[in-house]
Amino acid sequence: MADIYTLGIDVGSTTSKCLILKNGTEIAASSLIPAGTGTSGPGRALAETLNDAGLKLEELAAVTATGYGRNTFEGADFVVSELSCHALGAAALMPGVRTVIDIGGQDAKVLRVSPAGRLERFLMNDKCAAGTGRFLEVMARVLETDVSQLAEMDEKAKGVVPISSTCTVFAESEVISQLAKNVDIRDLVAGIHASVAVRTAGLARRLGVTAPVGMTGGVARNAGVVRALEKELNAPIAVSPMAQLAGAYGAALYGFKKKEG
Amino acid sequence: MNEVKMLLDELAAVCANPKAQLDAAVADGRKCVGVLPYFSPEELVYAAGMLPFGLWGAEMQANESKRYYPAFICSLLHTVLELGLKGALNDLSAIMVPICCDSLKGFGANWKYGVGEAVPVIDVAWAENRKIPAGVEFTRSQFRKVLGQLEAIAGDRVSDAEIGASVAVYNENRAALRAFSAAAARRPEAVSPTARCAAIKAGYFMDRAEHTEKLNALTAALAALPEQKWDGLRVVTTGILADSPALLRILEDNQIAVVGDQIAQESVNFRVDTPVTDDPVEGIAQRLGQVEGCSVLFDPGKQRGKELIELAKKVNADGILWVMTKFCDPEEYDYVPVKRMADAAGIPLLAVEVDQQMVNYEQARSAIEAFAEILRF
Known part of the structure; x- marks a missing residue:
């Protein structure tokens, strides 16, 4: 029997993720382009993934689009919300998971997932950048570092400088005030992560x-946030190395399941 | 089908341009009185020969109003005040302002200061303890006071017989609205959420007798349609307003029909008739004690959740959509117990925050799409 290839593309607000599954289980190729909806990102992610898999578009059994820009992506056989795709992807990448915390570029979501990976219920953050990837990017800029360095800085923190506000704009002012007091930047980073964790844990508890x-989601790559969130929720949190591709994985899996009937 | 579409289009046109209704009434020499939600005694305005003109906000950016209200006040009040400040409501002879939530309490003062005497304010007070005899008596006495102010504007006394006749017109309209709502639930393929909302909302800008006539024709035309299977989802809505065109379009994009509601602007306003009593003003006061399902009403027995769940079961809804008016504290307070009751009843409930000043509905779209995916599974 011929192999079935299905492609999932997660067009996010700041990144485009694409993944091809072979027979619904094996990852044939994947790519992540740091450019989201409305940019060349989705097209580049698609081309790169097809190229890496050595496949042509017409050889795919199904293309499923998800993410913030799912409705503007042309050529999809299925369009599915990122919530359902993250649930499906997370359950496949972390079998048995029941609660999924997804923090992306500009929103945060908490999902309840059935043992079979079906989305059961969910909550999304308020329309506010606080507690999202964007929040961390703004903070990293103020601290003159890259967002990818935050986890390492947090690891070396000796304390936590509290950032009381969870509004991005006000928090930025707070961070600047703390910088003016010459606090250790690593402790400040730990405080920023704690701030994200408090906000996200509130959403999760709701x-x-x-x-x-x-x-x-992308923020799952930041071990500092994960640690802070584990502390806040008093529970271990599983993170797959493919965490940022979970939506695309779920989309590809959705396409496979649809084709399988 | 053509008649259904024609009537729905007519009512949608009224909703799309309420100002035209106001202008036409004024051109006819009829005085118009603005009616802010909730539960203002519209019948008294109608009895005085004037046109009650509903003020439920507008889909617009409010700028001037922010001189009077902070940003975290609901858009309904921001945009009505904005319209007043811009002179768009200057043709109103007065505006009735109930004082039943914290934000409304300051509205009259803001209006008086910002808009001035061009459109005088009639404060409408009603009893929070609306069911007990003392509460009904208080509300009755307040509504009599309102009547006096309306008489002064109309330039004529209003008899109890005239109020009774107005109550009859309103009760007929409520009956027509209930019949239409039920008919629309049976014909989701013919009455989209947008069309359903517009047909109901149009009544706030029309003479109620004329609205009744249109609705009755519409209900009859719907009944004459051949049976058609509906493969989409069926939801019941709850909240203050569910008239955002963008939100309703998202429902339509996801094949979601509104088969019942507990929306303040919609069924909450027509589910209960005004009792016919010797003193018709007392009847209007009594009605307030019988209405349930609105967050601004004192509801110690938490009837809202019970009523909502019963409705969802009755109309065989797949789920409940709570259209949460942004910055509405009474709605936020109600959400927690109602959500728990829905969970206990096994009825999926999604809350989506909506604001009349919103321009981007993508988060709402994602949430509704995901909700539809859950319901369809």
């Missing part, structure tokens, strides 16, 4: 936290 807990 939904209800059922263990095991897993995390997806």
